[in-house]
Amino acid sequence: MLLQDIDFQLRAGARVAISGASGAGKSVFLRTISLLDLPAAGTLYCQNQPVNLNAHSIARHRSQIAYVRQQAVLIPGTVRDNLQLPYTLHHYQHLTFQPEHVLQVLQNLGKDEHFLDRDGTDLSGGEAQLVCLLRILQLNPPVLLLDEPTASLDEDSARTVQKLVNQWQQANPQAAYMWVSHSEQQVSEVGDEIWYFDAGRITHIKHSVKKGRQ
Numbered sequence: 001m002l003l004q005d006i007d008f009q010l011r012a013g014a015r016v017a018i019s020g021a022s023g024a025g026k027s028v029f030l031r032t033i034s035l036l037d038l039p040a041a042g043t044l045y046c047q048n049q050p051v052n053l054n055a056h057s058i059a060r061h062r063s064q065i066a067y068v069r070q071q072a073v074l075i076p077g078t079v080r081d082n083l084q085l086p087y088t089l090h091h092y093q094h095l096t097f098q099p100e101h102v103l104q105v106l107q108n109l110g111k112d113e114h115f116l117d118r119d120g121t122d123l124s125g126g127e128a129q130l131v132c133l134l135r136i137l138q139l140n141p142p143v144l145l146l147d148e149p150t151a152s153l154d155e156d157s158a159r160t161v162q163k164l165v166n167q168w169q170q171a172n173p174q175a176a177y178m179w180v181s182h183s184e185q186q187v188s189e190v191g192d193e194i195w196y197f198d199a200g201r202i203t204h205i206k207h208s209v210k211k212g213r214q
């Protein structure tokens, strides 16, 4: 078994950083919570309801528990094409793309309206990751799972990603996230609690007191 005796609860509004050595099972944990990998045993509860592992429930669960990986993946086309993509999918058809909201968020990150018309292939790694994140955050998932989203970015781009997630979480205080990072500084900045992993287990949890969020 890749995960061992994991018993955890993620409360609404929680900001969890996940730390641990390579191979400790951090990615497997996030992928299992989002049901990208299916657990061989155990029960996953979402909003106090056990999640069935049939195709319909899995698809619904994945639309609620968003998983962001280290490498940004964009479809061919512009930033706008990428941001509009989710609204073409069955689970989000009741939602509408809101360019004003997206522009406001981008402006807070120092981007102007021309950014929407940039081609995905012309973006830097940091910009591509921002687009991937924004594509998810505009849907306001109740839970966001971030698997080393800034590991391949320079420090400035990493800070901008942190700022985006922080702004989103402050605007949606019920939303929770788990953020895997190998950077001690980032772990202490993004986590109100830090879950330490080793050999497929959560070994201990540390709670931190924040003076101000970055």
Ligand SMILES: Nc1ncnc2c1ncn2[C@@H]1O[C@H](COP(=O)(O)OP(=O)(O)OP(=O)(O)O)[C@@H](O)[C@H]1O
Binding pocket: 002, 020, 021, 022, 023, 024, 025, 026, 027, 028, 029
């Ligand atoms: N689909 C899989 N099938 C079998 N073993 C796997 C699978 N995915 C991961 N593993 C193994 O599970 C263990 C934990 O992997 P995981 O990717 O979760 O580690 P991690 O803590 O995220 O590491 P890193 O910090 O390097 O990303 C590793 O030994 C890995 O080789």
